Amino acid sequence: MASINLLARLGNLWRGFVSLWIADVEKNHPEIAYENAIRGMIERYTRLKSATAAIIRRRDEIDGRVKTARNTLERTNLDLETALSTNQDDLAMVLLQKKSALEQELADLAAEAEQSNADAEDAKSSLLAVQGEIGKLKAERDRMLAQMKSAQARLQIQAQLDGLSVEADVQALDRVREHIKTTVAEANLGKELRDTDLDVRLTKLRQDTGQVTARAQLEQLKRQRAAAQAEGGSGRQM
Template sequence: MNLFSRLANLVRGFFSLFVTGLEQQHPEIAYENAINTMIEKYNKLKNATAGLIRLREDAADRLQKAQAQQKELSAMLEQAMATGQDDLAVELIERKDAVDADIASLQAELEAAEKDVDTAKTALTDVKGEIGKLKAEKDRMLAKMQSAQARTRINDQLEGLSVDAELRALENVRTGIKDTIAKAKLGDELRESDLDTRLNALKASSSKATARAKLEAMKKDRAAASDANRTI
């Protein structure tokens, strides 16, 4: 194989891959190509069948003429024998024998032509039926494909209505709220650890201790006064 042949095969291979991909994306093209091919085959077969019918009609016509000649020769032979014209009768017999042989050959030819026509007509019917089936299959399969494509589009739309995005946005809000609360707690904790806060707490504690001491002293004074009254 030379370089040009290899390049031609490579181009045909790439073109075949391109056509195959195109037909997969657009199956109606593949169906149309197949249907058109079948129709072309049907038309060629139809023309061939017409040719076979012409051959059959030609054989039938020649057979009819030979049979007419056979009858004519038979009649002439009877007349020659009736009139004693033996030499003419011999000639007529020879001619009639040749015609009889032609008739046998033409009958065989006509039978073969009729069989060929019947076979071709059957093939025509089969191809026509296949074209009808292919057209029906095309309509059915394309309808299924369109239905599947519609379902796919609806599923894609349903997926687009998912609440995942909204939930993610709400989660961000929740995180922001938690961060705000954490910052507030941090401020409280920082204030509790502040020196002024600690001093104020210490003052409050000292004030309470002084109040308790006064309370204890008042209790003692009251108890002493009560004892003095009982002594008197």
């Protein structure tokens, strides 16, 4: 029992995989799905057409039987009139029985004919409906496949336009910008390294020392000049 259940589950799993695979194929190739649907409807139309033909044949057979029964009834009525006119009562009795049977047969055939006519009309309506559905499905197939081809063409054009974008130029410009920034950073780094170098610092210190010495000498000269001017002013006053 367990093995049977396992086989059944495996069978269901396999059918599921096949169904998914078929669904993917039909999604990628919708014309296959449409052709399968149209083929199925055509097969249904063919079977319905055969059934409709059988119904119509039965209707025609019943109509033929009705016509034959009516003709027979007319002849029987004529024969009955003749038998009554010639006083052939025994023959008239037989003809009366035959007339009654024919009238009953005609009544039954009329009911069958009415039903067969209704069945034939229903079958023809169904046949025309299926035929119309096939036409609609074919028109839908042509319309939808045309829309899909148009969409695919648009996607291809969009892909080509995307390929012609300036993304490569922008990336090249970004690389140039990065190179410039790197060069500037290297230059700044060289300056910073020079500022921290001992020889550079010593040279700068000497420059600062020279400036301090020169300023001290300048201050001394100013004081000497001021003193000389002060002495000169005192001599003139005396």
